[in-house]
Amino acid sequence: MSPITERSFESGYHAPVMVAEVLDAFTGADTVLDCTLGGGGHSLALLETGASVIGIDRDADAIAEATARLSAFASSGSFRAVQGDFTRVDEIPGLRGESFDGILADLGISSSQIDRDERGFSFRPGVVLDMRMSASGDSAADVLNGATLEDLTRIFRDYGDEPRARRLANEVVRRRGTREFVTADDLVGAIRGAFGANAGPSDFARLFQAVRIAVNDELTGLERALPILRDMLTPGGSMAIIAYHSGEDRIVKHAMRAWSTACHCPPRQPICTCGGVALGALVTRKSIQASPDEVAHNSRARSARLRLWRKAA
Ligand SMILES: C[S@@+](CC[C@H](N)C(=O)[O-])C[C@H]1O[C@@H](n2cnc3c(N)ncnc32)[C@H](O)[C@@H]1O
Known part of the structure; x- marks a missing residue:
């Protein structure tokens, strides 16, 4: 890619x-x-x-x-x-x-859309994971909490150009087993959990974008x-x-x-x-x-x- x-x-x-x-x-x-x-x-x-x-x-x-x-x-x-x-x-x-x-x-x-925290597109702390361009359909939180391991892997790999997609998908599934994904911090935490503390804004931007592409098809x-x-x-x-x-x-x-x-x-x-x-x-x-x-x-x-x-x- x-x-x-x-x-x-x-x-x-x-x-x-x-x-x-x-x-x-x-x-x-x-x-x-x-x-x-x-x-x-x-x-x-x-x-x-x-x-x-x-x-x-x-x-x-x-x-x-x-x-x-x-x-x-x-x-x-x-x-x-x-x-x-x-x-x-x-x-x-x-x-x-x-x-x-x-x-x-x-x-x-x-x-x-990026600037308005309430729209949920940004990875700024506390932003609720929404990312819907229109008011209907599944939000980013719905996708992260509900998609199968296979679908999450595909989203991070195909839309996020992420070679370690499976690792991140596993991390999301592991974390949501104890606590639902609600805010951007939860996805940032999963990215850091999967890839280490070196993961930074360019990774967050790319992987949040991947989820947004899935949310809005x-x-x-x-x-x-x-x-x-x-x-x-x-x-x-x-x-x-x-x-x-x-x-x-x-x-x-x-x-x-x-x-x-x-x-x-x-x-x-x-x-x-x-x-x-x-x-x-x-x-x-x-x-x-x-x-x-x-x-x-x-x-x-x-x-x-x-x-x-x-x-x-
Ligand atoms: C990059 S912005 C466009 C900026 C615009 N060219 C300007 O000059 O301000 C993309 C816009 O397209 C809208 N959009 C994205 N996908 C859409 C779709 N499938 N149908 C209608 N609008 C869509 C978004 O809601 C957003 O407002």
């Missing part, structure tokens, strides 16, 4: 990542779907170019924050916020059948969403996806590459039924990373990977 880790858990900086690159990719776009509205930074930049934007977020706090920030654009009719899960965009009333010149997803969690959702979003692009429209995790980035890379080859039938399908015409093209062969200048000013940009794809006209 590549060494992409979650954006740092430092707080206080809320600048959106790679805005110039996204604006460049969406040059001339009249309509944009921002699948991950967050604080509305990317949407604001796009609205300022004159585009109309619909912003989705599954988090009610993000919808409230961005709605307040972008209220002038909402009043003029160029912006609308929709609370929902973009991985189920086809089920969101009012969006089914819509098409857009640009579709953006800036994956993961926002600064304000982020990779499965992304895989489901990509072809649906692709089909929502107008001919010649562009898709921009910013990933902070190697597993997410790999899913985006494989999907965009497959859509850009002449035959994009499922790999195991014996006969080509797609007509052998590429659906579109990669804008750049490799992912785009934030400039050294942006990384110097915004540490969260360090692990960001932007991939761009353009639908055939």
